Amino acid sequence: MKGVTRRPGFVLNNRCVLNKAASFLIILLLLLSGCRESTFDSNLAQNVDGASLLRLSVQGGFVLPAIPEENPISDSKITLGRHLFYDTRLSGNETQSCESCHEQALAFTDGEALPQGSTGHTLALNSQTLTNVAYNGSYTWWNPILIRMEDQLFIPLTGDEPVELGINDANTQEILQRFRDDDAYQILFAKAFPDDSDPFTLVNVNFALASFTRSLISDRSAFDKGEMSESARRGEALFFSEKMECFHCHNGFNFSSSTVTENTRFPERVFFNNGLYNLNNNGSYPDAIQGKFKVTNDWNDMGAFRPPTLRNIELTAPYMHDGSIATLGEVLDMYAAGGRNIESGEFSGDGRLNPFKSDFVSGFEMTPEEKQDLLNFLFSLTDNEFITDPRFSNPFTSELSE
Amino acid sequence: MNLRTTSLALTAFALTACGGSGSDDETTVTKDISLDVSAVVGATSVACGELTDVLVGTGNEGNGSAPDFTDFRLYVSEIQVATDDGEFIDLELTQNDWQHDNVALLDLEDATSSCASGTSATNKSISGTLEGLSSDEYTRVRFTIGVPEALNHLDRTTAVSPLNIDGMTWSWAGGYKHMRLDVDGWKIHLGTTGCTLDDNNENLDCSSARPNRPVYTFEDIDTESSAIVFDYAALVEDSDITTDAGGASGCMSGATDPECAALFTNLGLDVTTGECASEGCDSQTWVRVE
Numbered sequence: 197m198k199g200v201t202r203r204p205g206f207v208l209n210n211r212c213v214l215n216k217a218a219s220f221l222i223i224l225l226l227l228l229s230g231c232r233e234s235t236f237d238s239n240l241a242q243n244v245d246g247a248s249l250l251r252l253s254v255q256g257g258f259v260l261p262a263i264p265e266e267n268p269i270s271d272s273k274i275t276l277g278r279h280l281f282y283d284t285r286l287s288g289n290e291t292q293s294c295e296s297c298h299e300q301a302l303a304f305t306d307g308e309a310l311p312q313g314s315t316g317h318t319l320a321l322n323s324q325t326l327t328n329v330a331y332n333g334s335y336t337w338w339n340p341i342l343i344r345m346e347d348q349l350f351i352p353l354t355g356d357e358p359v360e361l362g363i364n365d366a367n368t369q370e371i372l373q374r375f376r377d378d379d380a381y382q383i384l385f386a387k388a389f390p391d392d393s394d395p396f397t398l399v400n401v402n403f404a405l406a407s408f409t410r411s412l413i414s415d416r417s418a419f420d421k422g423e424m425s426e427s428a429r430r431g432e433a434l435f436f437s438e439k440m441e442c443f444h445c446h447n448g449f450n451f452s453s454s455t456v457t458e459n460t461r462f463p464e465r466v467f468f469n470n471g472l473y474n475l476n477n478n479g480s481y482p483d484a485i486q487g488k489f490k491v492t493n494d495w496n497d498m499g500a501f502r503p504p505t506l507r508n509i510e511l512t513a514p515y516m517h518d519g520s521i522a523t524l525g526e527v528l529d530m531y532a533a534g535g536r537n538i539e540s541g542e543f544s545g546d547g548r549l550n551p552f553k554s555d556f557v558s559g560f561e562m563t564p565e566e567k568q569d570l571l572n573f574l575f576s577l578t579d580n581e582f583i584t585d586p587r588f589s590n591p592f593t594s595e596l597s598e
Numbered sequence: 599m600n601l602r603t604t605s606l607a608l609t610a611f612a613l614t615a616c617g618g619s620g621s622d623d624e625t626t627v628t629k630d631i632s633l634d635v636s637a638v639v640g641a642t643s644v645a646c647g648e649l650t651d652v653l654v655g656t657g658n659e660g661n662g663s664a665p666d667f668t669d670f671r672l673y674v675s676e677i678q679v680a681t682d683d684g685e686f687i688d689l690e691l692t693q694n695d696w697q698h699d700n701v702a703l704l705d706l707e708d709a710t711s712s713c714a715s716g717t718s719a720t721n722k723s724i725s726g727t728l729e730g731l732s733s734d735e736y737t738r739v740r741f742t743i744g745v746p747e748a749l750n751h752l753d754r755t756t757a758v759s760p761l762n763i764d765g766m767t768w769s770w771a772g773g774y775k776h777m778r779l780d781v782d783g784w785k786i787h788l789g790t791t792g793c794t795l796d797d798n799n800e801n802l803d804c805s806s807a808r809p810n811r812p813v814y815t816f817e818d819i820d821t822e823s824s825a826i827v828f829d830y831a832a833l834v835e836d837s838d839i840t841t842d843a844g845g846a847s848g849c850m851s852g853a854t855d856p857e858c859a860a861l862f863t864n865l866g867l868d869v870t871t872g873e874c875a876s877e878g879c880d881s882q883t884w885v886r887v888e
Contacts, residue, residue, distance in 0.1 A: 341771075341772045351769050356765065365764055366714055367715075462799070483844040491793070492792060493791070
């Protein structure tokens with residue numbers, strides 16, 4: 197990757213024991229900081245040249261996400277993308293923006309089991325968090341070959357089955373004209389794409405949205421800061437235990453085994469069946485979404501979905517690819533049971549016996565105390581600074597922070 | 599290519615009228631041609647909106663139902679012609695907004711009525727140059743429906759027309775919709791499915807994919823008056839376009855989608871492999887040249 201420099205400074209891994217000198221330095225830094233922004237002291241965090249809005253916290257210790265050469269990131273692209281993200285003029289009928297399904301307060305989800313597109317189509321999949329989406333090994337819940345965010349973004353922008361924002365071959369120019377006619381956007385587009393004689397293109401919209409979305413990095417949770425309760429620490433130990441096996445699918449700094457960084461050379465793009473369904477007792481998932489199977493047509497991929505990050509999981513209910521589990525407690529119960537048995541209705545079937553289920557979803561004993569410890573651990577991944585960060589907020593209702 | 603010197607070829611060369619531009623070899627012909635294309639529903643031309651006077655398929659208790667077209671676009675590629683006994687030679691497509699490399703987009707919707715998501719421009723012909731034809735009178739034509747593998751995975755942010763049309767891209771499958779024939783509530787999206795990532799886990803590998811690119815050959819055609827006709831009624835003859843038993847609404851090339859089986863049979867394709875059916879792609883029943 198080009199254009200990246202590493203600023204000198206130390207990056208702490210919160211899972212290491214801090215030595216006294218480092219602790220002292222941290223305390224000193226905290227004492228010297230007068231406002232929240234100092235969390236991102238750029239002398240200490242990694243930065244991309246020209247993209248100071250993409251920030252990594254010292255405590256999180258992340259490495260930078262991979263940024264494609266064809267869409268280098270910049271502050272002006274991030275700023276344009278942020279405006280477009282929150283602008284309903286981006287939808288064909290001007291009723292929805294990206295925010296409609298990705299609200300900052302909910303870690304960029306919408307609280308719905310299944311969202312509706314701008315023309316009323318109900319989607320088959322739950323709105324995913326955009327937390328750390330720059331690190332996704334693959335995009336969408338189930339697709340193993342969508343590995344560039346820019347490719348994924350065309351789906352909400354121009355998809356027609358179902359319609360989300362509803363940009364299509366007939367209205368693309370009309371939509372772009374809305375921005376071309378807007379004084380503020382004339383400046384934003386010109387700054388973001390200074391080499392383009394006509395920067396008002398759908399590709400540039402896509403590139404700006406990708407740049408903003410890449411900046412949505414959540415690395416300031418209690419877990420990152422080492423501010424976990426005793427219960428949460430016990431939960432962490434359970435999470436990483438062979439008894440509960442959680443970490444096999446939710447591993448690494450992003451708590452998703454489908455994670456890549458700029459240093460990744462051998463990407464893992466994993467998908468798992470976690471035993472939610474077992475239609476006809478042959479392992480089938482409901483027709484609407486059958487996971488990776490849709491691409492591979494290989495029954496071993498039936499019901500296989502990408503494990504999402506668990507960061508901010510407290511905020512992103514309801515859960516699963518189809519929003520079919522309401523609370524995090526019920527999710528833990530489901531994994532403890534080794535899957536979900538649906539006793540009646542059109543989706544009846546014992547998911548615990550799904551022949552394509554991951555070996556890691558084998559069930560476990562869990563005391564009420566252990567369950568609470570696990571929940572507290574998951575709650576420690578909630579990043580309140582992320583969901584209130586003015587860099588990510590609606591620019592039309594809040595003051596620009598930059 | 600095996601060139602044959604016959605009096606017919608020489609005569610044909612002498613009579614070349616359709617933009618024939620001569621030849622370096624007195625035994626072959628260079629010829630600019632334009633193939634007309636039309637889309638019909640039985641005896642009625644395809645048009646956007648509901649065709650209330652035509653009934654297709656098995657719905658409505660076998661009486662058929664009226665299609666309400668929302669889209670009708672397809673890519674054709676690798677177009678070749680041959681004389682009665684000659685080898686097939688490539689039609690070199692004129693390079694323009696509708697034709698790139700060896701692929702052409704046929705656009706039979708005009709964005710009116712229920713096709714409001716489409717493009718107002720239409721394209722109902724294929725143009726190009728034949729070089730090295732042994733006779734002016736070709737009698738056979740062959741083409742593929744779909745974007746060839748070499749062009750099917752372009753970066754859509756940089757691809758040129760007609761491979762940069764959003765409605766014809768197919769993000770989830772990593773390629774294009776080879777063909778989209780949509781009626782309200784029942785859509786046909788034909789495209790290559792089953793591509794995976796290669797060993798480096800970075801680039802698409804479609805060597806084991808279901809190509810879903812039917813190749814059709816037509817014989818005994820009339821060189822001067824021929825037109826390619828796509829008949830939607832024949833394609834959905836064995837389908838009920840008012841109901842969906844599972845999978846995508848209609849058939850979006852899903853190998854296990856219950857709506858795809860009958861449709862793929864009429865396309866001449868094997869729904870499981872995406873290759874020509876065991877009877878051959880020419881077992882198809884919906885495209886003709888007349």
